[in-house]
Amino acid sequence: MIPSAFDYAAPATVEEALGLLSKAAADGNDVKVLAGGQSLIPVMKLRMADPSLVVDLGRIGGLSGVTDNGNSLVIGAMTPHHVMATDPLVAQHLPLLQQAAATVADPQVRHRGTFGGALVHADPAGDMPAPVLATGATFVLAGPGGERRVDAADFFQGYFTTAVEEGEILTSIEVPKYTGWGSHYEKFTRVAQQWSIVAVAALVRVEGGGIAEARIGLTNMASTPLRATGVEAALAGAPLTVEAITAACSHAGEGTEPASDLNGDAGYRKHLAQVLATRAVLAAVGL
């Protein structure tokens, strides 16, 4: 299909991009920021979005790549999923993100689609938001008033809605290192190339033969990614047994509001969340 007519700009710097966004807002034009285009282009082709201006971030240097920042990794917003799935720093310090990135769509999409683009798109069934939420990352936004930092807990606000304001651009994500933590992303789909029906991201710190701390993210269990706080609380201090982990994960459906669709109703999704949480935690701790 063919999208409606639109203007296209490919700025060379973040400043230039912000200027284009401000001007478009002042002129009352509908503007969309293009990262990897794996979500925006399809909805434009279906004419579900018809921006008058598309600002392509693809020519701006310095927005892609992973750097070591001591206690955290700084991940450029334009870093492709493929890099997330193969980067040695990510593999060493944030294997959860590596695992999740490797499940995104297919190789073509992983080479074009970006980490930051997926987070700003904020599809509740997308695979990056819940793991990032679980890590407690910080989102770095550039805007007309300068840089702004937003905690992951405040970033995802609703269906396809984030804390990124009009005129702002996500430039990087600072993710605390979880070196040495057990981690696993358990994704449930009907076919290989499908959005998650439900997925569970687990980060687990084992200490002295028991679980010291766990951070659990849920994909597609509400209009935003969620933390399974009930599970996290129940796991803290739990022994490393299948029974204890299963019991703790029975809280996974609490506080969730999943949608019902062709892949399953809300009740099924709540059940799946428990089963997948159990599997994710067991895998994370190597049981």
Place this chain on the structure above:
Amino acid sequence: MTATAETRPEVGTARLRKEDAHLITGRSRFTDNMVLPGMLHLAMVRSPFAHARITAIDVSAAKASPGVFAVLTGADVAGEQGSLPNAWPITPDQKAPAHPAIAVDEVAFAGEVVAVVIARSVAAARDAVELVDVDYEELPVVMDLEEAATDKVLAHTSLESNKSATWVFDSGEAGTGTAIADALANSDVVVERTLYQQRLIPAFMEPRSIVVDPTGQQITMWSATQIPHILRLMLALTLGIPESKLRVVAPDVGGGFGGKLQVTPEEVITLLAARRMGKPVKYTETRSESLQAGHHGRAQVQRLKIGATKDGTVTGLHVDLLADMGAYLGLVTSGVPILGAFMYNSIYKFPSYHFECHNIFTNKAWTDAYRGAGRPEATFAIERMMDELAVELNMDPLELREKNWIKHDEFPFATVAGLEYDTGNYEAATAKAVELFGYEELRAEQKRRRDAKEKVQLGIGVSTFTEMCGLAPSRVLGSLSYGAGGWEHAQVRVLPTGNVEVVTGSSAHGQGHETAWSQLVADRLGVPFENVEVLHGDTQVSQRGLDTYGSRSLSVGGMAVLAAADKVIEKAKVIAAHLMEASEDDLEFTNGSFTVKGTDQSTALGEIALAVFAAHNLPDGVEPNLDSEATFDPVNFSFPHGTHLAAMEVDTETGEVNVLKYVCVDDVGVVVNPMLVEGQVHGGLAQGIAQALYEEAVYDDAGTLVTGSFVDYLVPSAPDLPHYITDRTETRATSNQLGAKGVGEAGTIASTPAIVNGILDAVRHLGVKDIKMPCTPSRVWHALQEAETTGGVQ
């Protein structure tokens, strides 16, 4: 006269496909690749409503849009568009609404065309679509098949009932068996079930595309179609254009699966637009349009009763079908369930059979042929019922089947449905499948998992099938009120250089005709495989043909090719005798040369071709050139069969199913190219498994297609499908000289019940009796939950 077995090395060889080099390297000629000088582009305005009256259409803004040449509505073409054809009126009193290519007064499904924009570019046409202002008065919709059968809501205001036709076959009345009522009354057990065949979308890879060039002496249409010949005839009849003024070309066509066995509104519209503009015009549908407005398949409710004696001898089968036509009757919509009518008895020899089918309209896209067309539905029903009966009788499902199937020494066998099966050997195919599968070992593993109450249970699905293919003896089609015959046509031309041109009426769209026909002719004429060129898919090149569907190409079209090759040999022999001054009786034809018996005097086919082309020295009464043509009309269908076994794992925690092992042993008769057969089996299995597990066209209550993209209509890809263990037995068909049967639909027909039977076998001990297709994890889990709450668990 013809080549002997020792000199036939091509048939049976797994030749790589001739077609692949140009397709794989992108040097392809798909319709959308066509660019003609001055070509205009179309975009369709489609109804968002499933049932509505069109009260007004304002096209002024669209017409004023940049690059737009014209906008046509139904009213603009009402006098010339005719009504799209239904070639299979199954009963004399069949009812059907008029089927205009562009709706005039009323739309009956979401996606129906209400106007067309003609513009300089696709983009300009697409932009203008948004500017066409259509006023609709919404009408009540009827989406559910069983509800539609009650006539409470009518799918068309022009019809008094949603019932199109009722077609009945009864073995008692037909004299092919006994009366069903008595048979069931005298049975020890009668199992009654209602099964659902969900609606599927053919989902071919290349969307439909049409280019029409109205300039010159004829109107030429290129179309991504399976049926260039039938399309030409039907366009002529529908639009009143002399057939001789139409040329239809099917260039490279990227799959069809029955979905391109159609005369589409878009083809008619593109032709009308081109004729009106006097310029070439192109229309290529989007994937969304393809899913929404291409024809769908299956969509039946099957109400079934099967009777048996205590020892497992089946006494009779009663089939009462509701078949969802959708909103209109397409080319063979009404006949699809009838193709199944002859197959519910499958490989079994029970004495009593009753079939009735009620064709019903709903406000959905119309249904029509989809890979197997009626036969997968029938096979699913009988194979599911055999399993249900086995459970009822506490018998092994294979043992029950063996007890009832036709033994190999009972062929030819006149079936209760009125067909004569020529050959088959169900014992051999099943024995081979059981061995490859490791049936006993898997049964032991199943027991172990059950006893241990493991979370992942194991089930074994059995499906023994046969199908009627090689459509079809023309007289049989006539007896079923089908609008055409079932013959096929071919020409063979030996060129002066010795190269051979084969023209076939059976137009390929991915099957590998060019390779297989080359193999057939190379053997028959004793020429190298590489020297044979197969031409097809253009009514100006291949003037006669009935195209490709119903696994007919080899057993009908291939036979026509061989018959034409034989005629070439006959003619060449006369000339060879003349050239060598020998008697025809003293000549033998081997390896492409005529030899005078007992001498070393010989002349090759190529030399004869050159001589007959030059025509300097021909015997009296022999015309120049070494050409021939032949038409083959089969005397019977062919009946491939096979045994498919699926080991299915069911994760009782999530409802997820996994194909642990899949074995199929197919008997497709004599094989020309094992690689092509393997490819057909693999693709067929994928589509059959897709019906069992993944695919369903779902509409909401308002009539919108929910599965309007591949995000929601789940077509499995390679990682979603198992490793297949395939093998064959070979029982020659006697209905054609080659002994071939047909393989295009086998995998699709057999695999669906194998998978579903396997899933049910895995969870039946937990109280689950049925799961609707597709057996999604959610449905399997809910079935398990329901069984648990109703005390199904032992």
